[in-house]
Amino acid sequence: MHDETEKMREEADRMITGIIGKVLPGSAVRKALANYEKDRPVRVIALGKAACEMAAAARETLAENISRGLIITKYGHSKGATEGFETVEAGHPVPDENSVLGARKAMELVKEAGAGERILLLISGGGSSLMEMPEAGLTLTDIQMVTKKLLSCGASIQEINKIRKRLSAVKGGKLATLCPQAEIHQIVLSDIIDDDLEQIASGPACEDTTTNEAVREILRKYRISFSPSVMEKLFSETPKHINNVTSEIVGSVRELCRHAADFAGKSGYRPFILSTGLDCEAKEAGKLIASAARTICESSEGCALHTLKRPCALIWGGETVVTVRGRGIGGRNQEMALSAALGIAGMEKVVFFSFGSDGTDGPTDAAGGMVDGYTVSRIREKGLSPERLLEENDSYHALACAGDLIVTGPTGTNVNDVAVLLCR
Amino acid sequence: MHDETEKMREEADRMITGIIGKVLPGSAVRKALANYEKDRPVRVIALGKAACEMAAAARETLAENISRGLIITKYGHSKGATEGFETVEAGHPVPDENSVLGARKAMELVKEAGAGERILLLISGGGSSLMEMPEAGLTLTDIQMVTKKLLSCGASIQEINKIRKRLSAVKGGKLATLCPQAEIHQIVLSDIIDDDLEQIASGPACEDTTTNEAVREILRKYRISFSPSVMEKLFSETPKHINNVTSEIVGSVRELCRHAADFAGKSGYRPFILSTGLDCEAKEAGKLIASAARTICESSEGCALHTLKRPCALIWGGETVVTVRGRGIGGRNQEMALSAALGIAGMEKVVFFSFGSDGTDGPTDAAGGMVDGYTVSRIREKGLSPERLLEENDSYHALACAGDLIVTGPTGTNVNDVAVLLCR
Numbered sequence: 005m006h007d008e009t010e011k012m013r014e015e016a017d018r019m020i021t022g023i024i025g026k027v028l029p030g031s032a033v034r035k036a037l038a039n040y041e042k043d044r045p046v047r048v049i050a051l052g053k054a055a056c057e058m059a060a061a062a063r064e065t066l067a068e069n070i071s072r073g074l075i076i077t078k079y080g081h082s083k084g085a086t087e088g089f090e091t092v093e094a095g096h097p098v099p100d101e102n103s104v105l106g107a108r109k110a111m112e113l114v115k116e117a118g119a120g121e122r123i124l125l126l127i128s129g130g131g132s133s134l135m136e137m138p139e140a141g142l143t144l145t146d147i148q149m150v151t152k153k154l155l156s157c158g159a160s161i162q163e164i165n166k167i168r169k170r171l172s173a174v175k176g177g178k179l180a181t182l183c184p185q186a187e188i189h190q191i192v193l194s195d196i197i198d199d200d201l202e203q204i205a206s207g208p209a210c211e212d213t214t215t216n217e218a219v220r221e222i223l224r225k226y227r228i229s230f231s232p233s234v235m236e237k238l239f240s241e242t243p244k245h246i247n248n249v250t251s252e253i254v255g256s257v258r259e260l261c262r263h264a265a266d267f268a269g270k271s272g273y274r275p276f277i278l279s280t281g282l283d284c285e286a287k288e289a290g291k292l293i294a295s296a297a298r299t300i301c302e303s304s305e306g307c308a309l310h311t312l313k314r315p316c317a318l319i320w321g322g323e324t325v326v327t328v329r330g331r332g333i334g335g336r337n338q339e340m341a342l343s344a345a346l347g348i349a350g351m352e353k354v355v356f357f358s359f360g361s362d363g364t365d366g367p368t369d370a371a372g373g374m375v376d377g378y379t380v381s382r383i384r385e386k387g388l389s390p391e392r393l394l395e396e397n398d399s400y401h402a403l404a405c406a407g408d409l410i411v412t413g414p415t416g417t418n419v420n421d422v423a424v425l426l427c428r
Numbered sequence: 429m430h431d432e433t434e435k436m437r438e439e440a441d442r443m444i445t446g447i448i449g450k451v452l453p454g455s456a457v458r459k460a461l462a463n464y465e466k467d468r469p470v471r472v473i474a475l476g477k478a479a480c481e482m483a484a485a486a487r488e489t490l491a492e493n494i495s496r497g498l499i500i501t502k503y504g505h506s507k508g509a510t511e512g513f514e515t516v517e518a519g520h521p522v523p524d525e526n527s528v529l530g531a532r533k534a535m536e537l538v539k540e541a542g543a544g545e546r547i548l549l550l551i552s553g554g555g556s557s558l559m560e561m562p563e564a565g566l567t568l569t570d571i572q573m574v575t576k577k578l579l580s581c582g583a584s585i586q587e588i589n590k591i592r593k594r595l596s597a598v599k600g601g602k603l604a605t606l607c608p609q610a611e612i613h614q615i616v617l618s619d620i621i622d623d624d625l626e627q628i629a630s631g632p633a634c635e636d637t638t639t640n641e642a643v644r645e646i647l648r649k650y651r652i653s654f655s656p657s658v659m660e661k662l663f664s665e666t667p668k669h670i671n672n673v674t675s676e677i678v679g680s681v682r683e684l685c686r687h688a689a690d691f692a693g694k695s696g697y698r699p700f701i702l703s704t705g706l707d708c709e710a711k712e713a714g715k716l717i718a719s720a721a722r723t724i725c726e727s728s729e730g731c732a733l734h735t736l737k738r739p740c741a742l743i744w745g746g747e748t749v750v751t752v753r754g755r756g757i758g759g760r761n762q763e764m765a766l767s768a769a770l771g772i773a774g775m776e777k778v779v780f781f782s783f784g785s786d787g788t789d790g791p792t793d794a795a796g797g798m799v800d801g802y803t804v805s806r807i808r809e810k811g812l813s814p815e816r817l818l819e820e821n822d823s824y825h826a827l828a829c830a831g832d833l834i835v836t837g838p839t840g841t842n843v844n845d846v847a848v849l850l851c852r
Contacts, residue, residue: 265734281719288712310689
């Protein structure tokens with residue numbers, strides 16, 4: 005590998021560590037609780053991939069005033085016990101039995117709250133799957149089937165949540181309706197592109213504005229349907245007026261992008277945030293990003309007036325989707341990186357990386373991928389075809405054999421993905 | 429519609445007219461012929477969608493020195509006779525009987541050329557389809573089937589050309605091998621993203637570097653195969669050493685983007701050329717572009733440091749692809765515009781347009797589409813679903829009912845597509 009590219013990869017490694025450090029949930033919660041009345045008892049539910057860190061920060065601030073605490077998080081995400089909290093680990097991205105257990109405990113916790121009692125919800129991404137109680141007449145298997153079907157047909161997370169809310173006894177504001185006399189305050193670490201409260205963790209304390217027509221449109225779009233019992237619930241209305249909840253958003257993909265820009269700037273790249281709401285197909289985003297890299301790198305060889313000048317960093321935040329057609333293993337960040345690698349093959353001084361701020365990308369142990377102009381030849385040297393691996397949605401194995409996976413382990417935060425193209 | 433948006437659309441209309449005016453082929457050919465020896469006879473073949481304009485400019489410069497002239501262009505693209513030239517109009521994007529007639533005449537014209545005689549080739553896009561002679565043992569139907577199959581499976585134009593060259597008696601340098609004693613000079617108006625001479629009009633006078641392995645990879649990628657006679661030819665080698673040809677490229681997508689940037693700048697937008705080599709799926713490019721629009725427009729409402737500032741124009745050149753799944757009518761520019769319209773629905777002061785510089789987009793009479801934040805509601809007002817029309821690849825009807833088609837008629841040039849996002 006070219007020395008300069010190698011140096012850029014080391015820079016990128018430091019950027020990734022730095023960016024994650026800036027979006028950890030603890031400090032965000034501490035900041036949000038600064039003005040929260042501390043000397044009255046409060047029941048706390050922390051839900052999502054960042055639940056432990058958020059709960060720990062709440063415990064630090066509210067101490068013994070937490071009368072009952074519940075953490076519902078993903079397997080492997082609770083690092084030991086948190087004082088004052090009971091912990092349930094559950095399934096993601098497909099809900100499992102423990103998701104139902106967590107939901108039952110959460111429902112008990114809020115039902116017990118009397119008039120004027122306080123409930124604090126600490127919500128982070130992943131909550132849609134981690135806490136789940138099927139509506140009467142449905143089973144967990146129904147919900148798992150629906151989730152798997154939607155995940156594999158390329159539906160966006162927004163669309164999946166719109167559907168799942170209808171099938172759930174806790175989503176779409178239904179948790180909040182269990183304690184109409186209590187005062188709920190929610191602090192939300194957003195993993196949803198537009199910080200839409202009803203989307204984050206499928207809005208357990210937020211009214212659902214989804215209409216029956218919108219549900220119908222999603223079914224039509226992906227040409228799917230479900231069993232009669234699921235279909236019946238799909239067209240049952242969810243709560244539209246909830247008035248015992250106040251909300252505060254404390255993290256978002258915008259902050260993630262801003263930190264990426266700051267770190268890129270400190271490394272001498274001119275940063276441009278091009279989108280904080282990426283929502284297209286991962287493979288196609290990779291192609292488009294590679295075409296931008298080619299244009300930027302050609303342009304300094306003469307012909308450019310209005311193209312972006314090197315050294316520069318192009319930044320996209322958001323959450324792409326993968327329409328699964330093959331049988332490989334990967335995630336949206338890895339797939340985008342592999343696709344981009346094909347488009348920048350042979351180029352010098354170009355590095356692209358994309359990762360999930362939560363440290364996981366699809367059903368893999370990687371957070372994403374980091375590729376350069378030599379990635380494709382590294383894969384071919386192993387006797388593999390990067391094109392075919394991409395076709396097979398097998399970005400994990402392609403990047404693994406090139407040494408191009410980003411592995412951070414669970415980070416404890418979840419404010420979406422960020423993709424960065426570095427050109428020197 | 430918001431007044432400001434209406435004004436932006438009028439600006440955009442003027443930009444489109446201006447951009448096309450700058451990339452017309454006549455002046456490019458005149459410039460290229462400035463140093464061409466004028467007092468010796470020369471045989472001229474003008475091939476492609478811009479053939480008439482290029483031939484007329486050659487006639488103007490070389491006058492009676494043109495000993496024999498042949499124009500091969502698309503139906504409707506020859507506006508009356510060009511003195512000194514015989515004209516054949518033929519099929520595009522699928523070759524027809526007239527493509528074979530044109531090829532026969534071109535082969536005669538070059539075969540007649542003796543030692544030291546000069547041949548001038550004026551090449552523009554579309555030539556791959558407009559001039560075609562099946563290799564011995566194949567029929568035009570074989571080639572039509574192959575072309576249709578490749579077009580509908582989402583293969584890129586580069587991939588299509590790699591395949592078609594193998595089946596042709598004139599592509600991939602084979603025309604040039606018919607007159608090894610003559611001196612060929614080609615002036616090429618490029619419609620290929622990276623100005624690769626062997627790609628433009630499938631390189632009738634350019635050696636073919638495609639390997640059998642590359643052909644095999646394309647077949648694997650799209651999981652397609654053809655009849656035994658086609659398969660046999662697919663793996664027959666094409667000429668690798670051609671030394672009677674000199675070449676000059678006179679137009680390209682880079683110029684197209686540069687002119688778009690210039691016009692945008694004159695209208696008060698800060699222009700950024702983000703790519704001159706767009707090659708991803710049209711619908712996904714539209715989504716990504718819309719997400720950029722949302723980020724730009726949110727950003728001036730407070731939170732942005734490194735995002736692009738309004739008023740700005742983001743410019744992408746190149747050629748997206750459409751994987752046809754539905755039964756509608758459209759083109760890649762129209763599909764990208766419709767997809768972007770869904771992503772910018774409801775936004776003020778955002779206009780996006782994309783068009784083919786040749787004035788045609790897919791099998792429609794439109795050059796592309798121009799959309800704004802009201803496009804989606806205009807379509808819905810007509811009782812149609814823009815989402816469903818997009819799913820059906822029916823961008824033409826969606827944009828038509830919104831009054832959002834760009835219709836220029838054939839422009840006489842062909843230097844690829846340009847897409848422009850305007851944010852005020």
